Amino acid sequence: MSGRTVFMYFTIQSNIALALVSLIGGILIVRNKAPGNAWFVIRLVAAVSITLTGVVFCLILAPILKRDAWSVANILTHVVVPLAAVIDYYATCVYGNIRKRHVFYVLIPPLLYAVYAGIGYVNNWSFARGLNYPYFFLNWGSPAGAFGFTKDLPYLGCVWWILILFILLVLAGLFYIVTLNKIKAKRPKNVAMKNPCRSRDSHRVGYYESMSIGYIKCLADFFMSLSSICHF
Numbered sequence: 001m002s003g004r005t006v007f008m009y010f011t012i013q014s015n016i017a018l019a020l021v022s023l024i025g026g027i028l029i030v031r032n033k034a035p036g037n038a039w040f041v042i043r044l045v046a047a048v049s050i051t052l053t054g055v056v057f058c059l060i061l062a063p064i065l066k067r068d069a070w071s072v073a074n075i076l077t078h079v080v081v082p083l084a085a086v087i088d089y090y091a092t093c094v095y096g097n098i099r100k101r102h103v104f105y106v107l108i109p110p111l112l113y114a115v116y117a118g119i120g121y122v123n124n125w126s127f128a129r130g131l132n133y134p135y136f137f138l139n140w141g142s143p144a145g146a147f148g149f150t151k152d153l154p155y156l157g158c159v160w161w162i163l164i165l166f167i168l169l170v171l172a173g174l175f176y177i178v179t180l181n182k183i184k185a186k187r188p189k190n191v192a193m194k195n196p197c198r199s200r201d202s203h204r205v206g207y208y209e210s211m212s213i214g215y216i217k218c219l220a221d222f223f224m225s226l227s228s229i230c231h232f
Helices: 003-008 010-030 037-069 072-095 100-122 158-186 204-230
Strands: none
Touching (some): 003 010, 010 100, 037 100, 100 158
């Protein structure tokens, strides 16, 4: 993939989304403002989306691409940035109020992308030379079609791939939420405090000092995402 088509892939779109979310976090600390809980939920969604990028690449695409998989750009966008994003999620979101009911929001980006890729397939968009689909598991014209099965790639129809990935996304989201809340429960009460956006707590200054470390990580995520995209 090259040129404008690079922006047609979920990998790049998720990296850009993560960069924007991280940039917003960085801007908030510069302006000495705390985020609303929606930012933390979006941060969860971004973490899960970039996790999908990394897992699909490492477990599904890399074995197919073999040596061609491990270029600098691929390592940055599919391995380094996802790992940094997950670490950053745990560093910053302990100050949010993410609950299990928020988990289904993680399905929004991949669902929108599946629709986007489907529209591209129907309209014969060029995702790469000679290909009107971005990934083999979204090739509706493969021998497996929508609901079929094959002995070779893609092995399963597109619908089955989508369902499997959605289930994995929900499980990943639940894991991130449960482990995050366990970390919060172990923190001292004066640290794991309410978001000052919604509270007039007298320890607001201490909150900002604690949050600054997380937002520095946000800025690092932003620049790392941009650098990984620029390598394409």
